[in-house]
Amino acid sequence: MSAIELPVPGPAPGARIRPPESPPWRLRDRLGLGLAWLLGLLFCAVAVAIVLYFLVQGIKYVRPELFVTNPSVNASTSVATGGFLDPLLGTLLVTALAMSIALPVGIAVAVWLSEYGRPAALARIAESSIEMIAGTPSIVLALFGVLLFESPALGFLSRMSGGVVYGRSFFAGAAMLSLVGLPLVVTNVRAGLQAIPNHVREASYALGKTKIATTRRVLLPAARPSVLTGAMLGAGRVIGDTAIIVVLLGGTLTFNSAGSVPLLSTLQGTGATLTYYVFYNAPTGEGNQPGKAYAAAFVLLAIVLALNVGVDVATRRSRRLRWSS
């Protein structure tokens, strides 16, 4: 009568199942496995060491007033004191500006590469261009930015005095930093789009939807976790960049606006970011106040770690709901 058979009682839950007749591993394999374990642990140890070191140093030096006061250069001793309010705001400002360029452009490029990809030759060229930008050291991008933004045609983006374009501003820095973030956005969004099975696209076309409607209403919402991942990884890279900031943001520790229009003048003016603040205050820098460098580095690390956690959350959510292939 009962068609349901009870499962054969197996080993206790949690017990290790070892096939009795399997021969032991050879010595070389076991050594290899041990080495792999060792290197893996070493890597973890390095990561933990960095975080712990800066946690300890950070807690030692981070003071609430650092967040609310600006760096000020003491003229008599030429040592900067004060906090890092402006560099912190500068980091946020330049990152927001750079990503507001990199994200739409990156999504557009990724959609074109993944959904259209025609003409094929142009798509290939675009692909290798993106790889090239991704591989270009940011100091090279910075130098290119100087050439670009010192040209009179782009003078409105930075300070101009007597026909000479200064070429250093938040606009200039963000424009070049967007190139640092762009490849990460493109690769992630593209991978996200390509992970959507083709029959989902066809389902939308089969309902009489155009390619644009499908991309906008189905594919991009479906790839949202990848878009978020790309945005956050890109932002992480932009936040951490120093070379472009040193060269293109002017290297003034506080906002130094150019012009009179409130926000625009700040963006046209020069400033600093946390990375520059660390660079400046590091034992090898001009400021030479290691305590402040540690505090700023700790804040920087915390921001980047928070972004990484965000990436994890975004990708984990994406794994939960998927189509059967």
Add this chain to the structure above:
Amino acid sequence: MEFMKPPPIRRLTGSETVAPSHDRQPVAAPPNGHGAANGNGAATAFVGAQRRRVAASSLAIDRMQVEELSVAYGRKLAVDSVSLTIRQGEVLALIGPSGCGKTTLLRSLNRLTELNQDVTLKGRITLDEADIAKLDPTALRRRVTMVFQQPNPFPMSVFDNIAYVLREQAARRPKRGALRGAVRDALSRAGLLDELPDLDHPALKLSGGQQQRLCIARALAANPEVLLLDEPCSALDPQSTQVIEDLIVKLREDVAVVIVTHNLQQAYRVADCAGFMYLGELVEYGGATQLFRAPRQQRTKEYVRGEFG
């Protein structure tokens, strides 16, 4: 140990036919009361399960006409001068072994074949006497909608899945309230409305069978004249399959239904008309009862008896 050997692989090449072998019994479901009562030539005929349709619809109207259609991918001919009629009030089942061109035929009915770049089409397909090649593809695909093999709801709520179809492109997006009635209507036509906890339930959290019925509801929301089903049950469990088959039979009064299936039992259960395709040709096309019980062609006979495929 005779039974340990795998059965020999049977293949048909070209038009050559394989002599019916006697060492194998036709694959069939266990006969039940109805099937046995209907079939009188059990030795040669297809022993099918109970048919779901009550009676053939008397109101069959010609909706689509396929005339001498040939479809080729590059140099490979997938569909070879096929002609058939698709009627509202009837379910047309296309059967045949893998790669015989039945899905290609189905996809050419709403011009989805155009998504492949190297496809060439010959012949003519008409929808209500209008050549579909001259219609706007998006307009055509709203009149001839399709459900796919894998359930593929869009990653949004159930409501938004249906509302996506109802919202015209580039037009001003109608408010949620204005669409609610139509969404509920489509869901109830697919028999899904009563099973949903709420309309904002994420579509991908439904079960496979429910997802597939949502896809059918989505296809129905466009108010199509023809509904194309490409192996809609092949990814589903028997119970969901049964629900969907009942649904297909119910739907044929309002829309012309074309179903491609690998499952002969299923084709027999739901179809009024059937076409057997083999190597791109439509070998036989006619009433389902005739095609399954008294096939005219030798190849059809062998296929429905389960001798190859």
